[in-house]
Each structure stands twice: as C-alpha cells, then as structure tokens.
Amino acid sequence: MMELQSIGLSLTYNIWNWLRIRYKSLETFQFYGNLVHDRDFSLIMDRLLEDTKKHMKVMEEEGKNFKIPVPGKPPVEIKFQASINQVTDKFIYKKLLADMMAELFTISRTVRSTTTNDRLRKLFVQDMLAHVRNFELLYKFSKAKGWEDVPPTYKMASPIGKESLTLTEAFHLWDHLTQRYNQLQMTELFSGVAHDPDFKAVLKLGGKILTGQAKQLEQQISQHGVPLPERPPASIEITIDPEPLKVNTPANTEIFRDEAMFRTLNRFIQISLYQLQRTGVIMMDPAMRDMFIKMQTSQTEMYTKFIS
Template sequence: MDIISLIKKVKKRDDIIDIQEAYNIYGLLRARYVSTQTVQLFKNFVHDVDWEVVLEKFQKDFENQIDNLQKLGEKFRIIMPNRPPVDVKFATRLNDITDDYIYKKIYHDLVAQLMSLSHAVRTTSTNDNLRNIIIEDLKIHFEDFDILYKFGKLKGWEETYPTYKTAIIQEKEQLSVSEAFHIWDHIVMRYEQLEIIGIFSSFAHDTEFKVILQHGSYVYNKQIKKLEELALKLNVPLPNRAALPVTTPIDPEMITDRFMYRIILSWQLSALDAHLRAIIETIRNESLRRLWTGLLDAELAYYDKYLKYGKMKGWTRVVPIFGEPVT
C-alpha cells in the first residue's frame, strides 16, 4: 500500500517559512556562492581539458541553484549574503597547483555541500515546497559527486583505501573496510527499526497509523532480505536478529500515537544520514554505491510523505514562523 494514499488533501502553506527554513535558504546560498568562486578560481589552473568540462558542469549546477535560492530569498524577504564577483581570472597558470590537488579540494567541497543539504532537508518541515526544492538540489549534488568520483578514478587521482580482508576472492571490485561496515551497519539499523515498529504496532490507536507501520515493516523486511543476501555473498558477518515480539503487560493508553510517530520520524532522519555516509564512503564498489543511492531516494520519498501525514495529524513540532510573506 502506498502511504500517500493515506494522506488527505489539506491546504498547502507554501507562502510561509519557519525561522530555521529562513536560515537554510541563507546558509545554502552562502555556501553556493563560495562553491562557485572555488570552481571559478581552480579553472584558471586546470591542465586537463576533460577536467575543465566537468568543472563547467558543476558551475552551471551551482548557478542554477543560486538563482532559485535568490528568488526564494526575495519572496520571503530574507537578508541575503554578499554576492561574489562575476568571475575569478588569472593571467598566468601555476604548475604547482596540479589537477590532482584541485580534484581533492573540489571533492571535499562537494562532501561539505552534501552534508549541509542533508541538514537542510532534515530541518525544513514547515514549507513542503521548499523541502522538495532542497531534496532535488541534494539529488543533483549526488549526481555531481558521482561524476566527480568516477572521473577521479578514471584519471588515477583517487587514493588506495584499506581492503576488507576475506577468504572469499571477489570477482570484480573488492570491498573497502568502510563498505563492509556500512553493509553491516545498515542491517543493524533495519533490525532495530523493524523491532521498534513491531512493538509500536501493538500500541497504535489510529487505524491509518497502524497501516503505515505495517507498510514500513513490509518495506524494511524487503530491504533486510536484500542486505542479508549481499552480506553473505561478500562474507560480511551478520548481526544477531531481535527476539520475537511478545505480548506486553503495559497499558496501551500510556503510549500515544504522537509519541510513537515522532520516534519513527527520528529513526528516518538517522537512516537518511546513514545512507548519505554510505554513499560518500563507498569508494570502490560501484554496484554498492547504486544500492545506497536507491535506498536514499526511497527514504527521502518516504520521509516526505510521512512528515506530511504527521503534519495533517498535528503530531509534528510547530517551529516559529519567520516574518511575514510577500503578498
């Protein structure tokens, strides 16, 4: 069952933002200004023609995001950071600044951008339209990050990372230690989430909320099965599973649906962070990167719908509103 079918039509409030969302617009715009300047600066020192094409692509994406954020700032009357120069030019090239060095600086800059965008998604809860804009920007940044990483591997600019030691010989790319950890960590996380959903299912009062919990259990079980198969294939030890649920003597009225909803919401936020770190730290296995990206996309979509459902029910936190909207 699709969770969105449970969300009733409510009046959208895309004309207001809360105080954290106002800062998110300001902070993301300031970061984009710096990123654009960084790319403009390093383009003066690039030697590889292909590398310059990649940087041009990144700059175009940054400029599109800047344009959107500036419009949002004007709409909601937010004081904007100072704009950078139109371009940064040097008359000479310096051989001491290598393409390899530029790659590493851009790489760390994109990682920082991913972290700031992820935080903005987490803390944009009042204005649904703004959250969707930030989610799309996050996805574009991941596309750029993927292009950058693959380009770095092609050019031989990526480092050699510690290998996960196993008696099974891998046919293609070997696992790094970080990749093996994230497989194990995701299984542990889903086990714990499935366990708490099982407990909450017996306490839920709202019929729709019970259906949502059952749907979440179904989705997590499918993901767990896939992750378990992958762990066995790659010789990653499996953690212990949770004990079977038992009937509890606790009075169901002591645990409210609002409380359970917010616990599940916090778990989803933790899962978003886990998927993001897994993508960034999967530096060898391409198929594994695609798996984490798929989980992140699914989690973002589910989180967005789950948040809207909680807002409809009045179970989410109400953040103070920022200023007055433009009419």
C-alpha cells in the same frame, strides 16, 4: 509572481545558509577552474558550475519571495592566467570533493529540518538528489584517473568481480544491517500499540521498506563472506493492553502515545538518512554506492510521506 508568504525561523535559516554554501561553492569552482590542466576535467567543472548557478537562481527567488536578507553574491567570474605545476588536478579534485561532501551534508540537514513547508522541502530534495548525481559524476571521473585513495581490503572477504571489499565497506554493510534489524523491531513494536489508522499504514509501509533494505544488505554481506549479525525475532508479542494508553493516566505511558512514537521514529529516520548519505559517498564499489544512493532516495521519499 508568487504571493508573499511568511515562514519560520528554521526555514529562514535554511534558505539563507543554502545560498551561503552555494555561493562559496561557486567561488571555489571559478577559482580552481583557472588552474585545471586536464581538458575533460575542465568540462566537468563547467557542467557542475552551470548546475550550481541553475539551483542558485531558484533559491534566490525563494529568498526574494520571503523577503530574507540573503548573503552577498560572489563576482560574476574569477579569471586569471597562471601555470602552477605544483597545484595538480588531483589536488584540485580533492579540494572540490571535500567541498561537495560538506555541501551534501548541509543540504541533507536542510531537507531533514524543513518540516513545515512541503513545497520548499520538495525543492531541497530535488537539489539534494541533483547534488548526489554531480558528486557521482566527479567521483567516477576521478576513479578513472586513479585519483582515489583506496582503503585497506577486508582480507576475509570472498572476491566478487574486479572490486575488492574494503574494511570500510565491510564495516558499513554490517553496521547498516544491524540498524535495519533494530529499526524493524521498533517499527513492529510501535505498530502493535499505535491507534491512528493513518499512522499504522505509514508504519506498515516503513516496515516493508526496511525489510527490503535488510535483504539487500544481507545479500551483499553473504556474497562477500562477511559474518552476518543475529536477526531479530520473526514477531514481537505485545504483552500490554494498548487501549488504556489512549488516556494519559499512568505517568509512564507517555511513550506509547502516537505523538511520542511519531517523534521518536522521525528522529530515527533523520539519523538514518544522514548515515545512508555518509556511507554512499565513501563506498568504493560502484554497485554498493548505487545501492546506498537508491536506499537514500527511497528513504527520503518515505520521510516526506511520514511528515506530510
């Protein structure tokens, strides 16, 4: 049995809200499970339901340990017999997908805002990655069934394999690459004026991850014939002496303190995590979805190291 601990306002809300959305998800799966026609779809829903229950037990224990007044639990099961042809499996899928997407963003926000307890953040990260895998399972099944809405294609793209590049994919590839270029410039600038050796090491690691992601995005954009954005300079010359900035003398030097740079980068990483997640779930091409999911995973690991 774990020793009773105390946590702050943010973590208390995160546990309470996590259970709230999971309980709503449980009821949704239980309700629509009675109306599904396709046997394979029913089996997938059962699998997702059991996974939800497994993660619920873990977080219920956390709520008990921290003495958090958690939300009321839904019924053990929701059973009824009905045959409603107007409620199609495609309709049920779209309802489940929308709910799972909303859950994914909520869980992601929980990960980003859990900054003071490494153990709980690890639990939230594990749950988020499991949720992404479940989302992918449901998406791949729906794609095989032909339930997905296909966005317009990017007419100027060079065809690669069976999948045509959509306008959505072309925009997000270009947008993420320009973000990586901006983030690389900021990381290099901060590396030139940072003082703490550990902070410098983290910045160096972050720069390597961003460079690797930029190369992946450049390759995808180049393969599909989408115009590439202008690259940042190969190096940035620091024209100020960072040494005096250790002392808080001029009023305009606050931004160059390690603490201020850390908070700035932390916010950028949080925004980037959200954008990676949002992009990963709307890509149609399997290779691109996999690429963005892997980027999200590596950036989540980076974020954990950054705030630990």
